[in-house]
Amino acid sequence: MLSMITDKPKKAGEAILVYGVEREDVRADGRYIYLTGHPKDQFYSLQEGEQFLFNPRGGKKGGQPLFGGTDGENVFLSPIYVVAFDVFLEKGEAAFYQALRPEIVREMEKHFQAEIRRQGDIFAVSLGSVTWENLNLLHALLLHHSGINDHRFVKTKEVDREPIFATRHTLTGKMTATIPVQFVYCAGPCPIVQGVLDHPNHESLVLEELHLLARSEGVIYRNNGDAD
Incomplete structure (x- = not known):
């Protein structure tokens, strides 16, 4: 009560x-x-x-x-x-x-028992055994699941303290240069990353496996994109 x-x-x-x-x-x-x-x-x-x-x-x-x-x-x-x-x-x-929790996070927990980590308002969903080499297959499966007919290949880039979702969260490592996932479970673009996620007010998050990033739902974001 x-x-x-x-x-x-x-x-x-x-x-x-x-x-x-x-x-x-x-x-x-x-x-x-x-x-x-x-x-x-x-x-x-x-x-x-x-x-x-x-x-x-x-x-x-x-x-x-x-x-x-x-x-x-x-x-x-x-x-x-x-x-x-x-x-x-x-x-x-x-x-x-x-x-x-973003809908895509809830769905991946439910259907794939995915490991979920968090840094502030950003959730990181482990993709387990998925690698950069077979990421395009995962991309195709996700798009097919959402009914989207899109055959573009995923492009990646190396980054150094790249802002994530236009916030103070930054990534050093590797990430998708084109957004691979934007489907029914994702309220907006969800990049796939590997490396270290940093924020001035939070401990660094080391992402050794590929992770999909998504933002918290329910929070109203400020003009600079940050919630904290």
Whole structure:
């Protein structure tokens, strides 16, 4: 059963929560997260207090729902779509986190038991025994599965700190120069990569096998493309 916290906590993991700012000043800044202090604000604790959902003024006519707290050593605060917040209200915490996972990630977990890793809002799906040499076969199978008649071959390129999805996540290694997967399970282009994924606020992710990258769903991205 969901329980809204009326006595709002002062911390969420490593994040220090400060209440009482104007709506336009709501933000994460270093270890601090600044939130409004209206009596109708709704605060829901997640992950045993490490993270939270915050709905300014509450209700359907409230402000922008926010998802924040600590992820590893990173303090974050991200706006989320109302539909993601409604999933939490209707189905609970586990369903909310599942709703943030891209559909292609959920499908590959379900059908292929693929290993999933994450860096912030980017999910990396292991392609197992797939290599660059047989990647075109996988591409053809995925396109056939989605009903797309496309016979182009996948092209690859070597990269050095290449921005991924126009964010501060960067890849050093090898990736597809043409996007090989854009089908029913993928909300947008999903590159296939191999190498090291870096971000200033997260630990490096070493991807020894080929991995397909996809972005979190439910999060509203800022102008620079980043969610954290």
